[in-house]
Amino acid sequence: MNSKFNFTDFLKSSTSLLMLISFLKFLLLLLFADNYGLFRDEYYYIECSKNLSWGFVDQQPFAALMLAISRAIFGESIFGIRLFAYLAGSVTVFVSGIIARELGGKTFAQALTALCVVFSGVVLGTSGYYSMNAYDILFASLLFYILIKLINSDNKKLWFLIGILFGIGLQNKLTFLFLAFGLFVGLLLTNNRRYLKSVELWIGAVLAGLIIFPNFVWQLVLKFPTLEFMRNAAMYKNQPMSIIEFTLNSLLELNPGFAPFIFIAIYFLSLNKHGKKFAIIGWIFLSVFLVFVFNNGKPYYMGVLYPVMLAAGVCGLEILINKFSHVWLKPAVFILMIPSFIFVTPFAIPVLELNAFLKFQDFTGIKPESGERSELGVLPQFYADRFGWKEMAKEVAEVYSSLPEEEKSKAVIYGQNYGEAGAIDYYADELGLPKAISGHNNYWIWSYPDNFDGSVLIVVGSTMEDNLEFFEEVELAAHHFNKYGMPYENVDIFICRKLKVPVEELWKRVKFYI
Numbered sequence: 001m002n003s004k005f006n007f008t009d010f011l012k013s014s015t016s017l018l019m020l021i022s023f024l025k026f027l028l029l030l031l032f033a034d035n036y037g038l039f040r041d042e043y044y045y046i047e048c049s050k051n052l053s054w055g056f057v058d059q060q061p062f063a064a065l066m067l068a069i070s071r072a073i074f075g076e077s078i079f080g081i082r083l084f085a086y087l088a089g090s091v092t093v094f095v096s097g098i099i100a101r102e103l104g105g106k107t108f109a110q111a112l113t114a115l116c117v118v119f120s121g122v123v124l125g126t127s128g129y130y131s132m133n134a135y136d137i138l139f140a141s142l143l144f145y146i147l148i149k150l151i152n153s154d155n156k157k158l159w160f161l162i163g164i165l166f167g168i169g170l171q172n173k174l175t176f177l178f179l180a181f182g183l184f185v186g187l188l189l190t191n192n193r194r195y196l197k198s199v200e201l202w203i204g205a206v207l208a209g210l211i212i213f214p215n216f217v218w219q220l221v222l223k224f225p226t227l228e229f230m231r232n233a234a235m236y237k238n239q240p241m242s243i244i245e246f247t248l249n250s251l252l253e254l255n256p257g258f259a260p261f262i263f264i265a266i267y268f269l270s271l272n273k274h275g276k277k278f279a280i281i282g283w284i285f286l287s288v289f290l291v292f293v294f295n296n297g298k299p300y301y302m303g304v305l306y307p308v309m310l311a312a313g314v315c316g317l318e319i320l321i322n323k324f325s326h327v328w329l330k331p332a333v334f335i336l337m338i339p340s341f342i343f344v345t346p347f348a349i350p351v352l353e354l355n356a357f358l359k360f361q362d363f364t365g366i367k368p369e370s371g372e373r374s375e376l377g378v379l380p381q382f383y384a385d386r387f388g389w390k391e392m393a394k395e396v397a398e399v400y401s402s403l404p405e406e407e408k409s410k411a412v413i414y415g416q417n418y419g420e421a422g423a424i425d426y427y428a429d430e431l432g433l434p435k436a437i438s439g440h441n442n443y444w445i446w447s448y449p450d451n452f453d454g455s456v457l458i459v460v461g462s463t464m465e466d467n468l469e470f471f472e473e474v475e476l477a478a479h480h481f482n483k484y485g486m487p488y489e490n491v492d493i494f495i496c497r498k499l500k501v502p503v504e505e506l507w508k509r510v511k512f513y514i
Helices: 007-012 014-031 040-050 061-074 078-102 107-118 121-126 133-153 158-170 175-189 191-197 199-221 225-237 243-254 256-270 275-294 299-323 329-348 354-364 389-401 418-431 442-446 464-468 503-510
Strands: 412-415 456-460 471-479 492-499
Touching: 007 014, 014 078, 014 107, 040 061, 040 078, 040 418, 040 442, 061 078, 061 133, 078 107, 078 121, 078 133, 078 299, 107 121, 107 299, 107 329, 121 133, 121 243, 121 299, 121 329, 133 158, 133 175, 133 275, 133 299, 158 175, 158 199, 175 191, 175 275, 175 299, 199 225, 243 256, 243 275, 243 299, 256 275, 256 299, 256 329, 275 299, 299 329, 329 354, 389 418, 389 456, 389 471, 389 492, 412 418, 418 442, 464 471, 464 492
Parallel strands: 412 456
Antiparallel strands: 456 492, 471 492
């Protein structure tokens, strides 16, 4: 006998509530989409989406492919560029709620988990602009949901789905290598080790390998550029942190008001009679945390673990509230969470006008770190890297326009990093500029145009001394300054003429994977 769908019952269900909370996050992202402009990396990702490949120096191919699809459908407006990130972030909210449900949480736990994920700084922030990170957190959340479902049902065929998710996740970002390590440790240290003898698990591993294989071939052919990138980033770019510094910064990335949920999650997964069934999650969390700490990872990398840990923490809280019959605490918890929701939001997405944000930042006394060794300006890097790009491109256009006509046909523009090159490329048609080149990451692989003979090069950044090493004539043509951008993006713009060395040698020397 077929049961009929009852719309009224659906509206009263926790599923509809989770869908509503997810939709509210989407609206929140959409409402403030135009504030502050495109982020540095977005300019670069746009170029990656125009040069699709099975791999990139600093990212896997999935995000570039999705951006190419989004651009083809919706164009290159901020909405068109960011829509899929907004959707991924919103779906993550829904998945976090059903993770709580699968952990045994009732409507209270599901709704509170979803709200906490909405206002988790790193989850909210990374879904507010386009990058692979929004997909990374979504895929990790789906992975944990299926893993928990497998534990509850003992349906070994779910290893096939887990394997497919690992493959897709690895085609998006290599974070899934660390999750794979954590999963292996968790299997070894819990009674779930029996699954290591399961044929389905190893078939899932093969499926993951088949999905990631084209990227492996790409890496092999190009001598593993991503490994070089990761090594350089850990050694020269990422800020070294002690375990205490990493912990504090990762909790700041999460939302300081949510720290109790992480500790309750540890209790729930290790001591609670019901929660110990899912102890593997705690071991994954601990393993991945230690890998990031001792490999100089950035605190925001922990974002892939926060939805499931928040779900575990809130479920643990629900059990404690029910155990002591303090039902009145449930609405009280929602009310107590409101200040933390309000506190973190301006740091995650640009809900405040710029001057208002600066006042808010001064009022709180908090200035989020970038996790890198670069000097910060008046804004945290997350926002600073959204300012000054079009102005820089316009200044480059003025320098280009000043060239004699016979030089314009030969002139090439060089950006010291992919942000500068990407911004020039984004505004190139509007400003009448040739496409930019750079030695930074995948720009180096894309190389230089066939007509570049070294006779005229407009260089954004660098110094007079560095440029004179390669060119006979170097002219300081302009200076770009933006008080809201990163200090290292206040740069000189040079016109360089008469290359001293062969173009091929120059290109070998400017390679810069970091």
